Amino acid sequence: MAEPDPEPVRRRRYDPERRDRIIDACLQVIGEVGVAGASTRRIAAAADVPLGSITYHFADVDELLRVAFERFARRVSDRFEEYMARATTVEQARQAVVDMITADPLVDPRELVLTHELYTLAARDPAYRELTHAWMARSRHAFERHFDPTTARVLDALVEGLTIHAALDTEPRDPRDLARAVEVVTSTTWPTRD
Incomplete structure (x- = not known):
């Protein structure tokens, strides 16, 4: 057989x-x-x-989410760095900031959702807060190529807010208004911390 x-x-x-x-x-x-x-x-x-x-x-879904959001934050930070690295003068740096807000606020419309989902997780979970803290630190570091640390911190907050507004507003923003806001923030002499 x-x-x-x-x-x-x-x-x-x-x-x-x-x-x-x-x-x-x-x-x-x-x-x-x-x-x-x-x-x-x-x-x-x-x-x-x-x-x-x-x-x-x-190991679990939370690990996948953390790794994915780390990748997302790194990609956005890398774009900040690329914009700021191309600038060689303060004026070019200011224009780079405006370009980030107007020309590149959402390369992919899903980025707005990703950003807000990450913020929501960070508001509840310290592990995600560490991730957003590292993201903000990288952004500020990119701005510090051209601006002092306090200006970089305020500029980072301005960019974050203006990007969200640009993405959610139903009316287009005048880039000249954004340029004026960036100029005011970057021309201000901020008090030193004691």
């Missing part, structure tokens, strides 16, 4: 970029439906991976 053919051996698909795809898919899904709607099933489908891949690469 002949022996039956052995079962074919199922080999794991070599997929070295799977973890990165999961992280990017997580950001995509959060940008579309928020953290509350970002189920692991939905993230796995967006990444085109089996559901078990998420638990293989991440």
Whole structure:
């Protein structure tokens, strides 16, 4: 009697970029439906991976969220750095700030959702607050290429607020108004701390 053919051996698909795809898919899904709607099933489908891949690469959903938001914050900070690195004068630095607000407030409209979802998490959870603190520190560091630390801190808050307003306002902003606001903040002599 002949022996039956052995079962074919199922080999794991070599997929070295799977973890990165999961992280990017997580950001995509959060940008579309928020953290509350970002189920692991939905993230796995967006990444085109089996559901078990998420638990293989991440201890839990919170780890995936933290890693994804770290990537998001780094990308935004890198853009700040790129804008400020191109400027060689204070005037160019001021214009770079205006450009960040007007030309690049939301490269992807989902970034507004991602930003607000991260802020909401940071308001509740110290681990996310550390992440937003590091994000703000990187932004301020980029501004400190051209401005003193206090001005950089105030400028960071101004950019954050103006970016949110530009994204949510139903009427376009006049870039000249933004330029004046940036000039006022960067021309002000702030009191030194004792």
